[in-house]
Amino acid sequence: MRQKAKRIGLAIVGAGRVGLFRGEVAARHSAVDWIGIAEKNPDRAREVAARIGADFVTGDHRELLKRPEATAAIIATDEHLHVDPILCAIERGLPMLIEKPLATKLSESFAVLEAIEKSGVDAVVGYTQRFRRRWLAAKEKVRTGALGDITLVTSRAFMNRLVAIDNYKRSNAPETISPMVISGTHALDIAMWYLEAKTPTEVYARSNDKVLGPLYKGIDATAGMILFSDGCIYHLNISWALPVTWPAAVYSLEVGIVGTEGVLTIDDTHRDIVLAVSAPQSEGYAPDKTRLVDFMGSYPPGDIALGELRGPMREETDSWLNRVALGAETQHATAREAHNRLMLTKALDLSAKRRQPVPFPLAPGDE
Numbered sequence: 217m218r219q220k221a222k223r224i225g226l227a228i229v230g231a232g233r234v235g236l237f238r239g240e241v242a243a244r245h246s247a248v249d250w251i252g253i254a255e256k257n258p259d260r261a262r263e264v265a266a267r268i269g270a271d272f273v274t275g276d277h278r279e280l281l282k283r284p285e286a287t288a289a290i291i292a293t294d295e296h297l298h299v300d301p302i303l304c305a306i307e308r309g310l311p312m313l314i315e316k317p318l319a320t321k322l323s324e325s326f327a328v329l330e331a332i333e334k335s336g337v338d339a340v341v342g343y344t345q346r347f348r349r350r351w352l353a354a355k356e357k358v359r360t361g362a363l364g365d366i367t368l369v370t371s372r373a374f375m376n377r378l379v380a381i382d383n384y385k386r387s388n389a390p391e392t393i394s395p396m397v398i399s400g401t402h403a404l405d406i407a408m409w410y411l412e413a414k415t416p417t418e419v420y421a422r423s424n425d426k427v428l429g430p431l432y433k434g435i436d437a438t439a440g441m442i443l444f445s446d447g448c449i450y451h452l453n454i455s456w457a458l459p460v461t462w463p464a465a466v467y468s469l470e471v472g473i474v475g476t477e478g479v480l481t482i483d484d485t486h487r488d489i490v491l492a493v494s495a496p497q498s499e500g501y502a503p504d505k506t507r508l509v510d511f512m513g514s515y516p517p518g519d520i521a522l523g524e525l526r527g528p529m530r531e532e533t534d535s536w537l538n539r540v541a542l543g544a545e546t547q548h549a550t551a552r553e554a555h556n557r558l559m560l561t562k563a564l565d566l567s568a569k570r571r572q573p574v575p576f577p578l579a580p581g582d583e
């Protein structure tokens with residue numbers, strides 16, 4: 217017999233860029249009856265509430281998460297502010313979609329994972345790239361053995377420094393913000409998803425900070441290796457210090473996967489659609505008026521066209537709402553996988569800081 221969809225009362229904590237995108241998608245979903253938002257910035261709260269037709273608005277996530285109408289929650293606060301809203305949603309037993317990373321401190325990530333698993337709530341994390349056709353097609357080839365046993369994965373992530381500047385400006389703890397923790401985690405999740413049957417045992421990395429160090433006590437770039445118990449190597453790097461005029465608005469990525477029987481390369485640099493304009497276009501992440509050339513498609517959530525978000529964040533949000541309403545299986549990252557990604561990015565940062573390889577996994581105090 218076909219399953220009847222559960223009705224959803226959706227609590228959205230944090231109505232910034234992502235809260236708005238997800239709220240707009242949810243407002244069009246047939247199982248969603250009620251949307252409440254908590255947003256600390258009152259002007260932003262009013263604007264987003266009007267745009268998605270919210271039924272309830274507050275500045276306090278505790279008040280929102282106590283509302284009897286709420287049956288599911290999206291935690292879309294700034295990276296370092298996920299923890300308290302997650303713990304409140306757990307108290308109510310609400311299924312959750314949490315933005316990445318799970319937390320920005322290793323000890324908090326351990327604590328949040330423990331609380332989620334103890335409560336049994338269905339909490340998944342927004343690794344949006346898993347909802348793109350190219351990464352799914354590659355996943356299928358790896359999963360079904362087309363490449364044989366994977367021996368080497370490489371990923372090169374180049375990012376416009378606008379993202380880094382925005383992140384360092386939003387945080388008063390720059391030591392918890394790194395290119396790996398905040399952004400490298402997307403490419404890392406894809407690679408680790410492909411390598412899910414393997415066990416990482418050691419991590420080695422180096423970082424530098426010529427651009428963002430003097431300005432924000434930040435890190436420009438990290439290059440490293442993750443080594444697995446069976447000899448497989450994942451070689452990864454990220455720089456989020458590319459000039460503002462670099463055409464990719466956010467992410468451009470190249471991935472290679474080598475196995476004993478095959479190889480798969482994926483060009484995700486977005487050089488296939490290039491826009492050049494005489495007047496700045498205020499679109500994408502932290503739009504900047506000096507950017508006149510754009511690799512379209514490089515803004516990870518997607519693009520607005522004909523008034524709606526098109527692209528992976530829409531598919532990811534719809535898919536999660538179907539998971540909640542119908543109990544449908546989805547490819548979202550679990551909280552345990554998200555904790556593993558945070559721990560790997562922390563291990564890379566720790567190795568770079570110590571200038572030594574570090575054994576994996578880490579313990580809660582290893583930061």
Ligand SMILES: NC(=O)c1ccc[n+]([C@@H]2O[C@H](COP(=O)([O-])OP(=O)(O)OC[C@H]3O[C@@H](n4cnc5c(N)ncnc54)[C@H](O)[C@@H]3O)[C@@H](O)[C@H]2O)c1
Nearest residue numbers: 230232233234254255256292293294295297315316344516
């Ligand atoms: N999956 C993706 O592709 C993707 C893309 C961008 C951002 N993200 C993630 O989404 C999250 C949000 O990013 P963003 O770009 O929307 O940031 P943002 O700064 O635009 O929005 C965050 C909002 O949360 C509000 N906020 C913070 N704490 C709050 C609280 N306790 N209660 C109520 N409101 C609160 C802030 O006032 C702000 O408006 C981050 O974790 C980020 O890493 C994911």
